Amino acid sequence: MAQSEQRSIVIIGGGIIGCTSAYYLTHHPSFDASQAKLIILEASAHGAAQGASGKAGGLVARWAYPQPLVDVSFNEHVRLAERHNGAERWGWRFVGCGSWEGRAEEVPEPVPGAGGSEVQGEATVGRRKSLEKTIGLESQPHRKTRKRATGLPDDLTWMEEDLTDAYSPMAPPGDTAQVHPYKFTTSMLALAQEKGAEFIRGRATRILSERGRVTGIAYTEPSTQQEQQLPATHVILAAGAWAPMLLPGLPIAGTRAHSITIHPPPHLLPIAPYALFTDIALPPSSGSLSRRTRHGVPHATPEFYARPGPEGEVYACGPGDDAPLPAGGVDEVEVDQRACEEVWRQVRAVSRVLRAGNVQARQACYLPVVQGRRQGPIIGEAKERARGLIVAAGHTCWGICNAPGTGRAIAELVMEGEIKCADLRSLQPGLFI
Ligand SMILES: Cc1cc2nc3c(=O)[nH]c(=O)nc-3n(C[C@H](O)[C@H](O)[C@H](O)COP(=O)(O)OP(=O)(O)OC[C@H]3O[C@@H](n4cnc5c(N)ncnc54)[C@H](O)[C@@H]3O)c2cc1C
Structure with a gap:
């Protein structure tokens, strides 16, 4: 899509990957909350970080994998902690x-x-x-x-x-550090909300597309159980282990x-x-x-x-x-x-x-x-399925460590049209589905 067109972004999943992606999107120099819309949709009745992202250990390591993503992520963890007082706010050390x-x-x-x-x-x-x-x-x-x-x-x-x-x-x-994963994830969400992101409750049921391009998502609204739709130019699938329910064939x-x-x-x-x-x-x-x-x-x-x-x-x-x-x-x-x-x-x-x-x-x-022989996570546009459909899932045992690199890559992909911070071509969805 042309850079000047208005973006309407829906992130499915309020775990660390969804919330950190929201942080990087809203903090991207080209993100203008008066022009763009960003919604994080989370199925849990209890808010963000109720899955692995709130219950993980929280180790952040230079020796994690895959290396190109770790290299960006570790440095971003250091930067985020310095910028937002991560030591106090999310137990960075x-x-x-x-x-x-x-x-x-x-x-x-x-x-x-x-x-x-x-x-x-x-x-x-x-x-x-x-x-x-x-x-x-x-x-x-x-x-x-x-x-x-x-x-x-x-x-x-x-x-x-x-x-x-x-x-x-x-x-x-x-070479090894830590965060409190629940505090980190909810801080990323709060910082994204300060810049205009909206957090809503609901379970995504379908990703909608027309003529090979994403048009939005359908979701169940929790109080009425009615199906609602959200229009979107970009859908970011960050639903962790549940991602294949919305994108069949994803080997997670x-x-x-x-x-x-x-x-x-x-x-x-x-x-x-x-x-x-x-x-x-x-x-x-x-x-x-x-x-x-x-x-x-x-x-x-x-x-x-x-x-x-x-x-x-x-x-x-x-x-x-x-x-x-x-x-x-x-x-x-x-x-x-x-x-x-x-x-x-x-x-x-x-x-x-x-x-x-x-x-x-x-x-x-x-x-x-x-699953299978290729090492994840899976990050990038699933253009074979629909333009504007972006996968950020399958982070295995290193999702806390690799969330900032993933978030930065997703923000570049949406706002600049390509991932520039690292060579993540081996993680693109087309190689997995
Ligand atoms: C025991 C354990 C220890 C770990 N320790 C570490 C560690 O020390 N360091 C490290 O880097 N990693 C660690 N990890 C891995 C890390 O926790 C995960 O890689 C990471 O949390 C994955 O984040 P996520 O956002 O992709 O998934 P999740 O945290 O599972 O979040 C996905 C979210 O999507 C929501 N969702 C799903 N389907 C829908 C839908 N249809 N509509 C709306 N919302 C939906 C879910 O409710 C959930 O909130 C550990 C994991 C475990 C299990």
């Missing part, structure tokens, strides 16, 4: 990142109501899946500097020296993962800033709680992320499973309390500091995973 190997100790079950849980039994989560975050590290020379002694950093006092077999840093200082599936957040007792604060990829040898009594075994010993590999804030917080997540994606959307995601309990049991078994804490959140969400 650099963190140490390490691989921790060690043993679990036998821990008595907590007293019900004392920060513990009464949930018994094993999670029925089917096949375990790795979230595959560390793939990007395979080629990192730094990884070869692994220490043989425990190597536990002095300030990492929330993990036990006597239970540690080995600790090794996974990336050089300055959902992998469910559970996580918990723990508040340590105040007298044990502060919690040193580390993200840990653990490998825990569990006591034999934990049986098949972990389906991974090595030399007959069950192992678990939860990830732990310390977060800043006056109350301190540690986020811990377990593996993915293959529970089917609920067609009704994020508000219908089922939390298997036993899967959360399993993560909490693993935390308690390796950290006496955290064992004394309280579990605040027990949650589950769906990672949008690109």
